[in-house]
Amino acid sequence: MQKSRITELFNIEYPVIQGGMVWCSGWKLASAVSNCGGLGLLGAGSMYPDVLQHHIRQMKQATSNPWGVNVPLLYPNIDELMNIIVEEEVKIVFTSAGSPAKWTGFLKSHGITVVHVIANSRFAAKCEEAGVDAIVAEGFEAGGHNGREETTTLTLIPLIRKATSLPLIAAGGIGAGEQVLAAMVLGAEGVQIGSRFALSAESSAHEAFKQYAIAAKEGDTMLSLKKLAPVRLLRNRFFELVREAELRGATPEELSQLLGRGRAKKGMFEGDLDEGELEIGQVAALVDKLQSVADIFEDLKSGYNEARLRI
Structure with missing residues (x-):
C-alpha cells in the first residue's frame, strides 16, 4: 500500500x-x-x-x-x-x-x-x-x-x-x-x-457477537433509530421491536424508552444476541x-x- x-x-x-x-x-x-x-x-x-x-x-x-x-x-x-x-x-x-x-x-x-x-x-x-x-x-x-x-x-x-x-x-x-x-x-x-x-x-467484543456477525449475509444489517441517532444494526429480536415501533410511527421519546440504557454493551460486549444492540457494518457480509x-x-x-x- x-x-x-x-x-x-x-x-x-x-x-x-x-x-x-x-x-x-x-x-x-x-x-x-x-x-x-x-x-x-x-x-x-x-x-x-x-x-x-x-x-x-x-x-x-x-x-x-x-x-x-x-x-x-x-x-x-x-x-x-x-x-x-x-x-x-x-x-x-x-x-x-x-x-x-x-x-x-x-x-x-x-x-x-x-x-x-x-x-x-x-x-x-x-x-x-x-x-x-x-x-x-x-x-x-x-x-x-x-x-x-x-x-x-x-x-x-x-x-x-x-x-x-x-x-x-x-x-x-x-x-x-x-x-x-x-x-x-x-x-x-x-x-x-x-x-x-x-x-x-x-x-x-463478545465471541457470540463476533460469530453472529460473521454469519451475517447481504441485507442482514439495516439503518435504524433514525428519529434518535441513526445506527446500523444486525437483525435480531431487539431490531424487530425497533422496526415495528418505527412502522407504527413511534415518537422519539417512545424509541428512546425502547432503547433504554446499555443495549450496545448487552449485545456486543456481553453477547446477548436477542435483546442487545448489535452494531456492525454492511461489510460483515x-x-x-x-x-x-x-x-x-x-x-x-x-x-x-x-x-x-x-x-
Missing part, C-alpha cells in the same frame, strides 16, 4: 486506521493494529474515565508505534476524558458525533494531532475552520452510528475531496484490499476500517471467518496489490 499524507501525518507504515469502536476497541486490538504498521485507536465511547486511563497505560506497554484515542463528543464525562488524554500525553485524537470546533483548539494547544469524523460535505468547511489535521469521511455502509443523509462511501469521498484539501480518510464499507485501492482512486489518502477489526481475534489482526493485514496487502495489477 502506498505512502500518503496520512502515513506521514501519523508516522505509520500503512494508510490503515482501525476504527475506535465501542465495546470492541480495547488496548489489545489497538496495539495489534499499531504493531502491524497501521494506526490503532482506543474506543473511548464505551469507557469510563478510569477505564480509559487503564487502556492508555496498557497501550504504552504493548506498542512503541503510533496510536490514538477516538472520542465521541456526546460523551457525558467529556471533560474528564479530555483531561486524561492530555495528562497521559496521548499524541493523536479522533473526534466524532459533534462539532469539531468544541475541542480541536484545546487538543491542538497540547500538541495533539486531531482528526474529525464527518458524514457529509457541509462539515468539511467547519473542520477546516476548526483547524483539524485530517478528516474521516464515513459513508452510509458503516456500522454503528451513521449519517442522516445516507450517502454511500462511493459518493461521499469525491464530494468531500472537492470540498476540502485536508488529508482525507475514507470509512464505511471498507474491509478488503480491493476496497482500500478503490478509496484511494476516489481521492482518499487512507482508510478507516471498523467492522473487520471488530470481528478479529483481538477485538474485545464479506467476512467469513475469525482472523488475527496480523492475518487481516496480510489479506489487505495482498488484495490491494492484486487489484493494482488488474487496473
